Amino acid sequence: MGEPVNTQVIKERLDAAKGARMKMWLELCAHCGLCAESCFFYQAHDKDPTYMPSYKIIKTLGELYKKKGEVSREFLEETREIVWGKCTACRRCSMYCPFGIDIATMIATVRGICNTQGVHPEGLQRAVDNYWAEGNQMAMTKEDWLETCTWMESETGEEIAGLQIPMDKEGANIMYTVNAREPMYYPQDVGMAATIFNIAGEDWTMTSEGWDDTNLAMFAGDAKCMAHVTKLTYDAAIRLKAKQIAITE
Amino acid sequence: MYEFVRGPLLWVAFIVFIVGMIYRVAALISLSKKKDKVVYDHFSAKWALKSIFHWLLPLNRTVAQYPVYSILTYLFHIILLGVPIFLLAHNVLWHESWKISWWSLPEDVADYLSLLMLALILFLMVRRMVAPYARIVTTAYDYALLLVVAMPFLTGYMAYHQWINYQWMLILHILSGELMLILIPFTKLSHMILFFLSRAHIGSEFGERRGTVTW
Numbered sequence: 001m002g003e004p005v006n007t008q009v010i011k012e013r014l015d016a017a018k019g020a021r022m023k024m025w026l027e028l029c030a031h032c033g034l035c036a037e038s039c040f041f042y043q044a045h046d047k048d049p050t051y052m053p054s055y056k057i058i059k060t061l062g063e064l065y066k067k068k069g070e071v072s073r074e075f076l077e078e079t080r081e082i083v084w085g086k087c088t089a090c091r092r093c094s095m096y097c098p099f100g101i102d103i104a105t106m107i108a109t110v111r112g113i114c115n116t117q118g119v120h121p122e123g124l125q126r127a128v129d130n131y132w133a134e135g136n137q138m139a140m141t142k143e144d145w146l147e148t149c150t151w152m153e154s155e156t157g158e159e160i161a162g163l164q165i166p167m168d169k170e171g172a173n174i175m176y177t178v179n180a181r182e183p184m185y186y187p188q189d190v191g192m193a194a195t196i197f198n199i200a201g202e203d204w205t206m207t208s209e210g211w212d213d214t215n216l217a218m219f220a221g222d223a224k225c226m227a228h229v230t231k232l233t234y235d236a237a238i239r240l241k242a243k244q245i246a247i248t249e
Numbered sequence: 250m251y252e253f254v255r256g257p258l259l260w261v262a263f264i265v266f267i268v269g270m271i272y273r274v275a276a277l278i279s280l281s282k283k284k285d286k287v288v289y290d291h292f293s294a295k296w297a298l299k300s301i302f303h304w305l306l307p308l309n310r311t312v313a314q315y316p317v318y319s320i321l322t323y324l325f326h327i328i329l330l331g332v333p334i335f336l337l338a339h340n341v342l343w344h345e346s347w348k349i350s351w352w353s354l355p356e357d358v359a360d361y362l363s364l365l366m367l368a369l370i371l372f373l374m375v376r377r378m379v380a381p382y383a384r385i386v387t388t389a390y391d392y393a394l395l396l397v398v399a400m401p402f403l404t405g406y407m408a409y410h411q412w413i414n415y416q417w418m419l420i421l422h423i424l425s426g427e428l429m430l431i432l433i434p435f436t437k438l439s440h441m442i443l444f445f446l447s448r449a450h451i452g453s454e455f456g457e458r459r460g461t462v463t464w
Contacts, residue, residue, distance in 0.1 A: 019284030020277040024447055028440050031391050033383035034311050034318075042382075049385040058386060095463050096311045098304055099444055100451030 005076065009116045010069035017109045025101045026065065029054055035103065038096035041086050053093035053103045056082050060110045076119040083110045084121050089219070111221025120220055127216040128225050135232050136180040136212035148183040149190060149206055156191035163198045168240060169205035175242035176204055177213035177233060182248060193248065210236035213247040251416065254423045262427035269434030270442050277446065288450060293457035300452020300463055301445055309464035321369055328366045329398065332359055363406045370399045397432060400425035
């Protein structure tokens with residue numbers, strides 16, 4: 001882990017992120033502390049002030065701007081513990097901040113910066129690699145996915161006569177997408193969703209591409225992969241001329 | 250000296266305050282058109298106004314969460330804007346210079362409110378030292394800004410009661426007021442105007458994009 005930090009890349013990221021909103025947020029925060037109660041991390045840690053939203057930004061993004069990106073790997077490691085370990089980017093603090101500062105968006109900026117230096121939670125990085133490889137977080141192959149749907153169609157069809165899982169049907173009302181964990185570990189989920197659509201008489205379809213509706217790349221702070229994943233699903237809906245995209249629970 | 254701080258310097262202070270603030274807002278909006286385009290595809294005047302309304306008035310969850318702090322900070326802001334505008338002595342000056350004047354606060358009420366203001370500032374300072382969640386994010390800058398706001402009230406109170414040296418206290422009072430005006434566009438005091446931009450953004454972001462409220 002002795003790799004040097006590419007401060008040039010960090011600087012570029014910091015400059016790119018410094019739009020009107022970022023400038024305003026950094027300047028506005030009155031250090032009032034009213035965001036504290038909004039954070040469940042803060043609540044769950046006996047109101048330890050190091051878990052309060054504004055402090056988490058000051059210690060990470062604030063320091064990055066103050067040091068103009070000239071930070072050490074140790075700093076980035078500590079930052080990782082804060083922006084992934086102490087924040088889920090749920091945005092609840094924005095609802096408590098009198099100025100409505102979008103703290104979660106700032107956290108996402110820091111995650112993106114850490115990511116450029118290979119500093120991120122390992123599990124998330126595996127998911128990102130999987131998205132690039134197979135278009136879903138589990139790296140499930142297209143064959144496996146299609147097979148799982150066919151299997152669920154015949155298995156669920158034993159209970160509900162005439163049940164179908166349409167695949168790549170054009171012009172459907174709903175294009176249904178799932179969490180890749182479902183076909184991987186809980187294939188019955190696919191059958192249950194099919195049951196509902198069939199009984200409700202919906203005009204629906206599954207898609208052979210872009211069927212994973214999770215976007216762990218977003219949590220990883222990897223904007224490129226995040227866009228890639230979103231685009232897979234978006235392109236599938238356009239290709240199939242689906243009217244709506246439905247996502248799993 | 251009095252003529253100078255009351256005349257040209259006052260002009261400077263007002264011009265810096267007004268032009269500075271207009272410049273800040275214009276610069277932010279023009280930057281946002283280049284680097285924050287994402288704001289505009291979901292901007293909604295309706296949600297922006299609702300968001301501002303709920304936070305200008307005590308109609309939000311934070312006020313419910315912190316009732317005492319909310320009451321005190323509302324008082325703080327009301328006195329900060331209200332007393333200087335409706336002070337009889339200030340009205341007299343407006344009348345002398347521009348032949349305009351408006352309703353004034355009774356002098357003793359303004360006097361008590363100024364004392365209350367100083368007590369409120371003291372409370373805000375002590376809170377910054379005592380409350381762990383405020384203390385951890387507090388810097389010298391935060392205390393300095395509170396002092397900048399306290400000075401016009403402190404010197405105004407002392408001048409009114411003719412403590413120490415009236416003439417010099419008055420000059421100090423005018424200077425400290427001018428200092429505050431000049432600092433507004435360039436410090437966290439700019440939230441006086443930027444509050445509206447920030448709230449308009451988050452109101453639209455949560456309202457128009459996701460259909461949820463921010464209060």
